[in-house]
Amino acid sequence: MSEIESKEVDWLWYPFIPYGKITIVQGDPGEGKTTFVLQLAALLSNGAALPCTENETEAINIVYQTAEDGYEDTIKPRLEAAGADCSKIMFIDESVGPLSMSDERLEKALAETGARLIILDPIQAYLGSDVDMHRANEIRPVLNRLSSKAESYNCAIVLIGHMNKAKGSKSTYRGLGSIDFQATARSVLIIGRVKDNPQIRVIAHDKSSLAPEGTSVAFELCKDNGFKWLGHYDISVDALLSGGTSESKQQMAEDLIEDMLKDGEVRQKEIWDKASAMGISKRVLDQAKKNLEVESKRSGNAWYWKLPDL
Known part of the structure; x- marks a missing residue:
């Protein structure tokens, strides 16, 4: 060897x-x-x-x-x-x-x-x-x-x-x-x-x-x-x-983002914390953000997410 x-x-x-x-x-x-x-x-x-x-x-x-x-x-x-x-x-x-x-x-x-x-x-x-x-x-x-x-x-x-x-x-x-x-x-x-x-x-x-x-x-x-x-x-x-079922973590992440942002922009950390509590990784959350074309902007010392304008 x-x-x-x-x-x-x-x-x-x-x-x-x-x-x-x-x-x-x-x-x-x-x-x-x-x-x-x-x-x-x-x-x-x-x-x-x-x-x-x-x-x-x-x-x-x-x-x-x-x-x-x-x-x-x-x-x-x-x-x-x-x-x-x-x-x-x-x-x-x-x-x-x-x-x-x-x-x-x-x-x-x-x-x-x-x-x-x-x-x-x-x-x-x-x-x-x-x-x-x-x-x-x-x-x-x-x-x-x-x-x-x-x-x-x-x-x-x-x-x-x-x-x-x-x-x-x-x-x-x-x-x-x-x-x-x-x-x-x-x-x-x-x-x-x-x-x-x-x-x-x-x-x-x-x-x-x-x-x-x-x-x-x-x-x-x-x-x-x-x-x-x-x-x-x-x-x-x-x-x-065996025919088991499970919800896609990706779909869970997208649903979470849409629900939290439906009334306007939300602080990024709040979304991260909620996703973590649901067992959604940052990698999956970032992919969901990309899929939904979520926009990021900085205000003061914090980042905020918002859904794109239709």
Whole structure:
């Protein structure tokens, strides 16, 4: 160990998706997994700030590989609707033969494009025809080789997976196939609907080996309003999978601000104190302030907030 040089983990989206490692995103069919990764890809292709972060990043090249949806009629329209720079999002042509995780074309794509993110959707389509996803001795070598590629090119690899139907089981055991998928991944995210508001989908951190688990993030997905990021959401993985409910801290913060400012400007400290008493963090409160376009002004030694004039 004295000959090993220590290094810090580099992050695509802290603390959810590390560079140089495998991340799994899983959930029941129809919960919005593909929508989530395409929205994320759109932001990354433009170098835009990621959900619940403030700093813009450098735009990156992305390889998005899917065996479930058509590129022409489904994937590209979704990317365009999300405002993606489609010149930075590529895929490997499978007309000459199906792609697998062990395929040399995957490493060739990394070398030629300099992609910093590869998304394989879904996992089972890219294992290879001779690999049984329920056998650990067959899964481990495939995932170890894939992990090696991620590390060599400092590229984040995201695998999209479905959940099994074992209701009531711990989240760790609800992924399809061998538990070695979850064991090999350094981060596992689960997407599910909120029971009493199915238009709200939550991204919850089920496993985090390289950083503290992140606070859940929510988005809205509905026919009328399309897609919208909602910010942090206070619900655990197991509560999400068992149909639990919880009000979004982001929504609580917005409701609090609107209620306190409805009659005019209020001292900033009073809003901070009330939010703290409700368990709302300053980060969530600041995001709510930004969402509502609240104006700040200084008077004497204090800052005051007010809602924008309509």
